[in-house]
Amino acid sequence: MRRALLVLAVVALYVLHQDVWFWRTARPLVFGFLPIGLFYHACFSVAASLLLWLLVTYAWPAHLEAEAERRPGAGVQDPE
Amino acid sequence: MIAAAIVFLYLAIVVYIGVFAFRKAAGTQEVEDYFLARRSLGPFVFLMSLFGTNMTAFAILGSSGHAFNNGIVTYGLMASSSALVIPLSLLLIGTRVWALGKRFGFITPVQLFRDRWECSHIGTVIFTLQAVLLLPYVVIGVMGGGTTLNVVSGGFVPFWLGGAVVALVVMSYVFFGGMRGTAWVNTFQTVLFLLFGTIAVVVIGYGMGGFRAAAEGLLGSPLSHLLSRERISPWYFFSYTFIPLSSIAFPHITIFCLTARRMSQFKKTVIFYPLCIMAIWLPCVFLGVMANRVPDVPQIEEKAEARRVLAEQGRQMTPEQRDVVRAKTDADDVLLLLLDRYAPLWLAGLLGAGIMAAVMATDSQILALSTMFTEDVLTHYGGKERFGEHAQVQMARAFVVILTVLAYVVALQAPETIFELAIQYAFTGFAALSPLLVAALFWKSSTRWGALASTLWVALAVAAVAVFQGMVPAPAPGPPVVAWRLFGLDALARTPGGTSVFGFMPVVPMVLVSALLMIVVSWLTPRPSPATIARYFPR
Numbered sequence: 001m002r003r004a005l006l007v008l009a010v011v012a013l014y015v016l017h018q019d020v021w022f023w024r025t026a027r028p029l030v031f032g033f034l035p036i037g038l039f040y041h042a043c044f045s046v047a048a049s050l051l052l053w054l055l056v057t058y059a060w061p062a063h064l065e066a067e068a069e070r071r072p073g074a075g076v077q078d079p080e
Numbered sequence: 081m082i083a084a085a086i087v088f089l090y091l092a093i094v095v096y097i098g099v100f101a102f103r104k105a106a107g108t109q110e111v112e113d114y115f116l117a118r119r120s121l122g123p124f125v126f127l128m129s130l131f132g133t134n135m136t137a138f139a140i141l142g143s144s145g146h147a148f149n150n151g152i153v154t155y156g157l158m159a160s161s162s163a164l165v166i167p168l169s170l171l172l173i174g175t176r177v178w179a180l181g182k183r184f185g186f187i188t189p190v191q192l193f194r195d196r197w198e199c200s201h202i203g204t205v206i207f208t209l210q211a212v213l214l215l216p217y218v219v220i221g222v223m224g225g226g227t228t229l230n231v232v233s234g235g236f237v238p239f240w241l242g243g244a245v246v247a248l249v250v251m252s253y254v255f256f257g258g259m260r261g262t263a264w265v266n267t268f269q270t271v272l273f274l275l276f277g278t279i280a281v282v283v284i285g286y287g288m289g290g291f292r293a294a295a296e297g298l299l300g301s302p303l304s305h306l307l308s309r310e311r312i313s314p315w316y317f318f319s320y321t322f323i324p325l326s327s328i329a330f331p332h333i334t335i336f337c338l339t340a341r342r343m344s345q346f347k348k349t350v351i352f353y354p355l356c357i358m359a360i361w362l363p364c365v366f367l368g369v370m371a372n373r374v375p376d377v378p379q380i381e382e383k384a385e386a387r388r389v390l391a392e393q394g395r396q397m398t399p400e401q402r403d404v405v406r407a408k409t410d411a412d413d414v415l416l417l418l419l420d421r422y423a424p425l426w427l428a429g430l431l432g433a434g435i436m437a438a439v440m441a442t443d444s445q446i447l448a449l450s451t452m453f454t455e456d457v458l459t460h461y462g463g464k465e466r467f468g469e470h471a472q473v474q475m476a477r478a479f480v481v482i483l484t485v486l487a488y489v490v491a492l493q494a495p496e497t498i499f500e501l502a503i504q505y506a507f508t509g510f511a512a513l514s515p516l517l518v519a520a521l522f523w524k525s526s527t528r529w530g531a532l533a534s535t536l537w538v539a540l541a542v543a544a545v546a547v548f549q550g551m552v553p554a555p556a557p558g559p560p561v562v563a564w565r566l567f568g569l570d571a572l573a574r575t576p577g578g579t580s581v582f583g584f585m586p587v588v589p590m591v592l593v594s595a596l597l598m599i600v601v602s603w604l605t606p607r608p609s610p611a612t613i614a615r616y617f618p619r
Contacts, residue, residue: 010168017161018318026299026307033291035307038152038366041160045358048164053351055171064179065343067618 006059013051017044084233086429087436090272091249094265094440098253101261114258114473115187115451121263121339127349129263130336131356132270133444134166134327141224143361145411147368149387151306154368157320159361163354165324169514171350173328174337176521178346180616181338189334189517190456196520196616197528198608200460205532206516207456209539210331213506214445218483221442222247222491231416232432243491246436250443251484254450255477259339262443269440274359276434279427280419281363284370287422291366294373306369319585326510329517332448364415371414377421383411394556402556446487450479504578505542512538512590519598524613530602534594541590545579548572 022037030039105113112118121129147154177192186192190210194203225246226239237245253261285291298307305311327333340346374380386408394402419428454476459467467475515534519526548563552574555561560573560580573580581589607613 013164014321017156017164017321018314019156020314022308023312023314024308024310026304029292029295029299033295034366035152035295037308038155038362041156042358042362044160045163045354048160048167048354049351051164052167052171052354055168056347056350060347061175064175068179068182068343 002058006055009051009054013044013047016047019044082425083429083432084229084236086426087229087232087433090433090436091245094268095249095252097264097268098255098257098261101253101257101264104260105258111187111469111472113260114476115447115455116335116339117258117260117263119182119339120341121345122341123345123348125263125267126340126345127352127356128270129266130170130333130349131353132266132273133332133336134162135270135273135360141412141415143364144368144371144415145413147365148371148383148411148414149409150312151309151369152365153309153312153317155361155365156309156317158323159357159365161321162324162327163357165321166327166357167350167353169325169328170337170346170353173517173521175343175346177334177337177517178340178343180521184615186338187335188452188455189331190452193516193520193531194460196608196612197526197531198612199528199531202528202532202535203456203460206513206535207452209509209513209535211449211452213509213542214331214449215487216506217445218442218449218487219490219494221250221440221445222484222487224442225250225436225440226491227413228416228432228436231413231420232429232436240492243488246440247484247488250440250446251480254443254447255480258473258476259447262447263336263339265440265443270356273434274356276431277360277363280415280423280431280434281367283427284367284418284422288370288374291370294370297373298370301373303372306372313583315583316580316585319588322511322585322587322591323507324511325514325591326507329510329514330448331452332444334517335448335451336444367418368411368414371411371418374418374421377417379417380411380414383409383414391557395558397556399553402554406554446480446483449483450476453479505546508545508585508587508590509538509542511587512541512594514591515595515598518595519602523602524617525602525607526598527602527605527607529605530598530600533597533601537594537597538590541586541593545586548579549574 019037019040022040026035026037028036030036034042110118143154143158146158177186177189180186180192184192184195186195190203190207193206194200222243226241226243229237229242229245230239233242253265257264288294295307298304309317328337371380372384386405390402390405390409394405397405416432419431423431454472458475459472513535516531519530552561552563554576555574557576560570560575562570562573564570564572569582570580571582579586
């Protein structure tokens, strides 16, 4: 369930990148100088960071590190 | 001259860092030490260096130049999509590459592919395409260095000398320091650029009399469209979200994933990467747009005038005339011009050093190429036992010298635009190679023949786009030149900025077809042996 919610959040953020609602307007100018379309995408970057924090916290592939530490240096196989 | 002196001081520090890294290695000639810094990088160096490696001159100077001519859309196209896709690919793919590298001792992605799919020559085909797509970066890095030193010194240092100095500096610290030297230098450079970038925004904003007046002025001018995306196709915008897939498929980034001491090093990198992107790209894009309101800088006025002429009279011009005018609209130096206009001399020097830092991000590509040549070709075909570790490191160092000298000679001979175009193809090509990594790491049934089909498709498609753009000249701003209509749709068209396939950038069909070929051909061909699959997918 948690994994499904995280996948859904990633897909939702990807869709939100296509912000057609701010496509043709520059106003309002946030802080008096930042066009709304640019401000939105700056917020998008912050949202991406928050989402990635959630992923790292709740979906970190810890088993990979354990496997890598458990089976050191198995060596590269000979080619064909 | 003060600015040039500060830049030269900076270059001396960078060389010293490389030599210091060499001393830190205490003369060891171990392969993993030279190529991967003994897989020992800590979290701060890992984040800063990885980020610095992705932030090339093309990203920094190119973003301001693109924003000058296209407006705020630049941030959404190149920065915010990367803020999501690049760290996500590091989390999903980078961590797995790290774990497999640690378990099986891989140094390059081709070693992983060869082992995973039990192949030899197919790995060489993948290596060849990777090397061909990566080589232009090294050349453009030398060119960028020459141009920047020339501008910062006010023309005192000629292009050929500037390029030679930058090539020599990069070659020195890569030669001596290997991956450790490169990572330390990249960390130093990234910190420098973040710091001086912040100062640049404050100084330029103050010099312009505040950004509020500039933004309002731009809104009230005929250039108000630069503050929205009204002239940008939503499909084109969507297509750009595929480009950051290239990041993890670039060999120097894949190789860099192997340098972390622990997998937990990825955590901070993944979380902070989007914020680092914002910290650099937001000011670069905003300043690029606002440069349109800067008075009294003749070079900027010339660019704006050329853009106006191209928009109003471009359709009546011949392709050659359009190319001449289009070249004048190139605004990659707009950030340098703003610094020249508003920053005091000593600060311009410091900021010039910061920009040099971005230009010199080509070091990772040089190291990656020499690592790949040594490990994927010479050692693979010659035999590890025959050469030994010491000889492998010496061969890699020889490649560093050969590659740098070659890049310098080519940089003096060839026009820059050719390599800028090649870099655009490289992003598309590596994005379309990303299905190889996904299939190798996540899909048991993927096969070497699927990998070969995807690789050949990417090579063919990149070449086809290059040939198409060479045959059909870029039109003036406005409607594209339709080369092929299918079912009433524009199947293939030449746009002012490149090529469109059913309204999308070529990267979209290239990635999708590459993934499809991997799936279909893998289904039709025999899987690797159960033993290999068991090693990669333990229960």
